[in-house]
Structures are given as structure tokens and as C-alpha cells.
Amino acid sequence: ACEPATPSVVTPAVYHWQARLQLQPEERSYLAAAGIEKLYLRFFDVDFDEERQEVVPLSILEVADSLAGIREVVPTVFITNRTFQALDETGVDTLGARMLRLLTKLERQLPEQIEVREWQLDCDWTATTRPAFFHLLERLRAFLAERGDRLSATIRLHQLAYPQQTGVPPVDRGMLMCYNTGDLQEPETENSILELGAVAPYLGQADQYPLPLDLVLPAFSWGVLFREGRMIRLIHPLSPAHLSDTSRFLALQPPWYQVRKSTYLEGYYLYRDDRLRLEAVEVDTLQAAARLLHRRLRPEDRTIALYHLDTTLVNRYPHGLLPQIARLFEEP
Incomplete structure (x- = not known):
């Protein structure tokens, strides 16, 4: 006999992208009302400094908050593509070692109650930078595996749709970014953040993607x-x-x-x-995007996050929005 489908477990989360972590009272109450206890926290960016001719960390996070009500943090690092154009394999190894030191140092500055079980790297890699970026991922993943933790990487829609061409990153999970769908520089574009018509063509084989996928939706x-x-x-x-x-x-x-x-x-x-x-992305557009993704992605336990926590999120998007989307994805 057929087993009844088991409901998926969905964890609501939000990204924090500013260089100083100090939650405003209205942000704190929004998180509490939405039942969000998980934060993807940008720790720093990595870029190639033209003047110094070296790869450097930028906008290093300053933690000035007790994070009351938050249980889990995912340290996140944004890396530019030109970082990898400047490095050979030895340079990538050196970068990996330096990132490990800075990530673990910042991790230790988090409040006592915070759990860290995963790190995330965000890079819109290309065919040229893929070997170096994937090598860096392998290094960091090996380090995290030793302490029983996971590594994830952001996945753009074109990388989801064409894994044979773009490659599948050597990580434990992917974070599917469902935004930046339009051409920012084109005056004819009406909304480059999210146009539903631009999303659907990328989702044909979405349920076949070889990594478990979390999901982040735009609230900016x-x-x-x-x-x-x-x-x-x-x-x-x-x-x-x-x-x-x-x-x-x-x-x-x-x-x-x-x-x-x-x-x-x-x-x-x-x-x-x-x-x-x-x-901006209207609430009903986000809900429609969620319904579309729910139909096309494999049912599995996942985190669904909003990008990103600031006054726009608090003022524009009701705190019931993310729990509502989570319930949709929990249905078998």
C-alpha cells in the first residue's frame, strides 16, 4: 500500500546584511511575531583590492546585539568573481585559511545561546572562476565536516536550470535565490528584482537538482x-x-x-x-512565487528565508507572510 506523504519541516529565517548587527526594537518584535529564530548573518565580503593588488575582507561584521530570541546563526560570506581571477590554486588555499581564521574568530563573538551548524558562501561563479571557487568550497567543507557542520552555497536560477554547464557546487546544501530575475541596466525592465514570468522558465528540471535546496525570497x-x-x-x-x-x-x-x-x-x-x-516586490507577487516554487521543487525539509532584515521588510511585509509561505511548503 502507498505510504501517506509525510509533511515537510520548514524553518523560517531571515538574512541580515548590514555591517553592524544591532537589531531595532521593531525588527526584534517582527522576528518574534513571525516565529523567526534563525538568522543568515553576513560576516564579511571578500574582494580583490586594485590598489593593494591583493584579496581582502570588507565590511567585517560588528556584533552589538544579544540576539535574544535567536537560536541559530548561519555565518555567510559574499565573494566577488574577480577575487578568483586574481588567484592561482595556492592563492585559493591561502584565502581559504584566512577565511577560516576570520570566520571562527567572528563566530566566537556571537552570544552564548547561539548555535552554528552551517556556513554559507555566496558567489555568482562563472565558467572561468568555477574551478577556483569550487576548490575553496572543498577546503571549507572539509574543515566543517570535521566538526560535524555543513557548508551551503547560494544557487542562482540559471545555475539551477543548467547544472551541466554551470557545475554543481561541492557543498551539503544549496540556497536557491529567487530574485534578480530581470536586466537591471535595461530601461525597459519594469522590475529587475522579481518578475514571475522570468522565473518559470528556469524551473523545468528544478526537482532533479542534485542538492537539497533551501529557498530565499526577496523582501527589499x-x-x-x-x-x-x-x-x-x-x-x-x-x-x-x-x-x-x-x-x-x-x-x-x-x-x-x-x-x-x-x-x-x-x-x-x-x-x-x-x-x-x-x-519593490509586492506581497502578492511573493505569495505567487512561493506557490510556483512549491509546485516545482522537490518536497523536502528546508529553510525558507527572506532577504533581508531592515525597515523595508518590517514596514512593507506583514509578519504573517513567512509563516504562511512555510505552511504552504509543509503540505505533502
């Missing part, structure tokens, strides 16, 4: 600044409230605004006639 907003048709920079966080001064900003056809007179915005100087595309 930003402004994309264009000058004379060219994308200049991202400004984030950015919300309609930042652009409500009608003497400086003219609301055009959504999602566009025009700068009426040269001005500063969040520390950046904008010129008259610059245009801003204000991008």
Missing part, C-alpha cells in the same frame, strides 16, 4: 538611477516616501520618477532630468 526595495538612458547606480533602501517631495521629484508612469532639480538623495547627488526606477 531599491531605486535604479538612470542618466541619459544609462544605468548609473543602485540606491537602497528606497521607498515612495523618499521621493514624496514634489518640488524635487516628479512621479511618472509607475515605476518611474524624474528628478525636477539637482539634489542629494541618500548621500548621492542626482542631476535634473535623471530618472529613478523604484523597484
Whole structure:
């Protein structure tokens, strides 16, 4: 006889990406109300410094919080692609050793009650940088295996869809990033963060992917600044409230605004006639993305996270959203 399908266990979580960890009261109450006790905590970035001609850690995390209510932290490191273009195999080994030292040092600064069972590396590797990045993953995974812990890596949608071409990272789990689906630099793009129509084509073989997959969904907003048709920079966080001064900003056809007179915005100087595309993901779009992914991914125990914890998340997304998505994925 057929066994009844067992429900999956889904753990809600959130990413914290700022360089200083000090939770605001409203962030703390949001986490408590949403039942979130797991935090993916960016410890530092790794990049190649052109001036010094060496690979360096950047924005190293400063922990200034007791993390009351949080049980588990996943230390996370973002690594740029050009880091690996600058390194040979010996250089990758040296980088691995330096990262281990810094990760374990920062880990020791976490409050007593925090459990660490996994580290995560975030890198949008290419065919060129794959050998070096995968070698680094193997080094870190061997270290973690000795202490009984796991290593995970972020997986972009194109890496999910084409594992034969992109390679499958040598890690214990993947974290599927369901965002940055559109072309940021293209003025015709309406929302580069998440367009459902752009996600579906990548999910045809999603249930065949060789790693167990956790999932992270976008709960952030930003402004994309264009000058004379060219994308200049991202400004984030950015919300309609930042652009409500009608003497400086003219609301055009959504999602566009025009700068009426040269001005500063969040520390950046904008010129008259610059245009801003204000991008955010609506709650119903997130729910629809979750339903689509639920249909296409294998049922398994997984973490589902939101990226990332800040005032935008707290003010824009109800605390019931993540528990609701988790319940959907728990259904057999």
C-alpha cells in the first residue's frame, strides 16, 4: 500500500546584511511575531583590492546585539568573481585559511545561546572562476565536516536550470535565490528584482537538482538611477516616501520618477532630468512565487528565508507572510 506523504519541516529565517548587527526594537518584535529564530548573518565580503593588488575582507561584521530570541546563526560570506581571477590554486588555499581564521574568530563573538551548524558562501561563479571557487568550497567543507557542520552555497536560477554547464557546487546544501530575475541596466525592465514570468522558465528540471535546496525570497526595495538612458547606480533602501517631495521629484508612469532639480538623495547627488526606477516586490507577487516554487521543487525539509532584515521588510511585509509561505511548503 502507498505510504501517506509525510509533511515537510520548514524553518523560517531571515538574512541580515548590514555591517553592524544591532537589531531595532521593531525588527526584534517582527522576528518574534513571525516565529523567526534563525538568522543568515553576513560576516564579511571578500574582494580583490586594485590598489593593494591583493584579496581582502570588507565590511567585517560588528556584533552589538544579544540576539535574544535567536537560536541559530548561519555565518555567510559574499565573494566577488574577480577575487578568483586574481588567484592561482595556492592563492585559493591561502584565502581559504584566512577565511577560516576570520570566520571562527567572528563566530566566537556571537552570544552564548547561539548555535552554528552551517556556513554559507555566496558567489555568482562563472565558467572561468568555477574551478577556483569550487576548490575553496572543498577546503571549507572539509574543515566543517570535521566538526560535524555543513557548508551551503547560494544557487542562482540559471545555475539551477543548467547544472551541466554551470557545475554543481561541492557543498551539503544549496540556497536557491529567487530574485534578480530581470536586466537591471535595461530601461525597459519594469522590475529587475522579481518578475514571475522570468522565473518559470528556469524551473523545468528544478526537482532533479542534485542538492537539497533551501529557498530565499526577496523582501527589499531599491531605486535604479538612470542618466541619459544609462544605468548609473543602485540606491537602497528606497521607498515612495523618499521621493514624496514634489518640488524635487516628479512621479511618472509607475515605476518611474524624474528628478525636477539637482539634489542629494541618500548621500548621492542626482542631476535634473535623471530618472529613478523604484523597484519593490509586492506581497502578492511573493505569495505567487512561493506557490510556483512549491509546485516545482522537490518536497523536502528546508529553510525558507527572506532577504533581508531592515525597515523595508518590517514596514512593507506583514509578519504573517513567512509563516504562511512555510505552511504552504509543509503540505505533502
